[in-house]
Amino acid sequence: MRKIWWKFLAAGLLLYTVIFGLIGEVPRQPILNETIRNVYFHVPMWFGMMALMISSLVYSIKYLRNGQVQDDVYAVEFANVAIIFGVLGFITGSIWGNYTWGDPLPKDPKIIAVEVGLLIYSAYFVLRGSFEDEQKKARLSAVYNIFAFASFMPLVWILPRLTDSLHPGNGGNPAFGKYDMDSNMRMVFYPAILAWILVGVWISSLRIRIKLLNNHLQDNL
């Protein structure tokens, strides 16, 4: 019970997000109208993806420091779930963009950044698939993970701020936090971020446990 309290928290917050995200008061904005509710689902996907990618990075560094196979399993599964979050964010974003910007895939540096991010992590799995030896696979993919993360970061945080973007907060567009979101929305938005991050960690922890149990079974055979 002591260790699983955060799972109840995640489930509760998610329920709260879904219910109050759909029935709560939102400000009327031109063009955006009711679609502004997507902010509870689209934006937290990116927060979740970032949190999972950073966890994956931390475990890759840990693996290189002490060479525990367990850390490698953690890094892989966090990256796996990060990709799923990335794809979900991509889909919710393009549905939203279809109705507000009139185009599911407009030219936008943030969309390009995410496509590159998905390519990088897919390459990570291709790299893992091409080695037989466990130790070698783990070490090389950990090196690539760290290297890829470091070159992915400027793409996400620096480049969109230098060019124009349709997304709020870049290139002269005001951020949601400044004008569009009132305190009612914020009461749902911040719990939503926390809820989705926790759900991401939960899914990864389940996958990690299955993988570790599988490894354990194979060792005993």
Add this chain to the structure above:
Amino acid sequence: MQEIKNLIMKDIILEWRQKYAFNGMVLYVVSTVFMCYISFKLKTNSIEPITWNTLFWIIILFSAVNSITKSFIQEKTGRQLYYYQIAKPSSIILAKIIYNFLLMVFLGFLGFLIYSIFMGNKAENLGLYLLSLTLGALGFSASLTLIAGIASKSDNTAGLMAVLSFPILLPILSMLIKLSKNAMDGLAFRASYDEILVISGIDLIVIALSYMLFPFLWKS
């Protein structure tokens, strides 16, 4: 320091002795430029400045991937084991990066010369264009050297090299295209400080990471 110098000299001498690899790289650049010449200039006799610029960077990107791939597979495993005994991994990666940088600067400048002969020179601020070429050579060589180290451990080196390196090179490539576009428009150095700063920053990050991560690769 001496160690790094010796390792670079070793690479240059090796390259000089087996000239076919080097000639192959030069021929690769020349024939790609010639193919672009035939398919663009000869057919329509005109090329948009933006296409001119992007095409050049794609040629440079492919020749960089192609020539740096062989950094670690050129020499036999036994000989690599020998280097492992006598040299520090950090000096090996620095030597490889510097050597590949020199190679890329040479190939880039040569490519630019041939490209401007065939396709016309559209760069108004030549100094800035060559600066972007040099910065690009530094970034490409640093990131591709580490990735060549990773890919060389696998059986499918060439395929893995492309898959692993393209997404990583994209940020720097897009910045380089922007900087060289400024150079083509003849803007002064002052107008492109931002881009130069960001590209140098990415270059530094990539070099520092290669330096830190290579010892882990070298062990296996």
